[in-house]
Amino acid sequence: MTIKNVIFDMDGVLIDSEPFWAEAQISILARYGINITDDDCEKYTRGVRVDELAVIWIDMFHLDITPAALKEEIIQTVCLRITAEGKPMAGLYELLDFLKSKQIQLALATSSNRQVIQAVFDKLKLWDYFPIQCTAADEELAKPHPAVYLSAVKKLAASVRECVIIEDSVTGLIAAKAANIRTFIVNPNHNNDRFAIADKRVATLNDVLAILKSEL
Template sequence: MTIKYVIFDMDGVLVDSEPFWAESQIETLAQYGVHITEPDCEKYTRGVRVDELATIWCEMFNLAIQSTALRNQIVDTVCQKISANAQPMDGVYELLDFLKEKHIPVALATSSDRQVIKAVFDKLNFWDYFPIQCTAADEELAKPHPAVYLTAVKALNAKVKDCMIIEDSVTGLIAAKAANVRTFIVNEKFNDERFAIADERMASLRDVLAKLKMEL
């Protein structure tokens, strides 16, 4: 299978932002007397769209605040943390430069909204790498529905069989495979059985780069 296009998730793939999402949820919910943990965030909200994330907590804890207001608080906190402290995932620029050298077009397909995309791209200078930015916030259905990935394939003017997706979450993996696209999982816990449906499972983007150097 020839790889002609690569579609990237963002949080946890391009940027080490998952801790910021967890911290922001923990800090925001604490203002309403609710105490959650990082494992709670991993279990219930990793990879989901932020409006759905807020709804999950509002319903789980019967919060008086409107989910849209909670969503806005969490997103604002995440963006502040990204702007101050975000770091790229190991190997990301090397992989992006390799794909550019090979004339492999890339696209972004993330559950984060455009406010978060802007914070990440401004901080880490990703604008020139990703002329195509797709967000599940623009879709009727979020991951694990494949809509955002199918939108990215269409935006690339590509065929599904020519694409690959790089994901880090179970929710994103389900979406990617539902789009019928070859999917690489990049996660320190890549041996987790929940990732078994991935086409490739790797610990870092440097492993992805090594694999693609053999294929391209």
């Protein structure tokens, strides 16, 4: 199998932002008298598009707030944290530079909207690495539907057989495999059975780099 394209998820793959998303949800819901935990965020909303994330909490706790308002509160909070404290995942630039040296095309396919993409790309200076940026916010259906990944493949003018996806969440993994694309899970808990359908399961992007160096 020839690898010509690598498609990256963003939150938890390019940037260590998943704690920001969890903290935003926890702190904002606390203002409405609702107590949730990191584990609740992991279980119910990790990898989920933010508009759908807002609906999940509103429906679960019968909150007296519109999904649009809750969504905006969460996005603003997350973007502020990214701008102030965002850090790349370990091994990110080494992996990106290696792929560029091998003339591998790169694309982004994230559940986050373009406001969050801009915050991340500005903070980490990623614009030159990713000429193609796809967001599930532009799709009718979000992850775990494969639409955003199929859009990335189309923009790359590639076949799914020539692509690899790098993901960190169960929701994203389901989307990637539904697109019939080889998928690497990068997660400290990669050996968890919920990631069993991944083609490769590793702890860090440095591990992805080691694999791809042996294949390219």
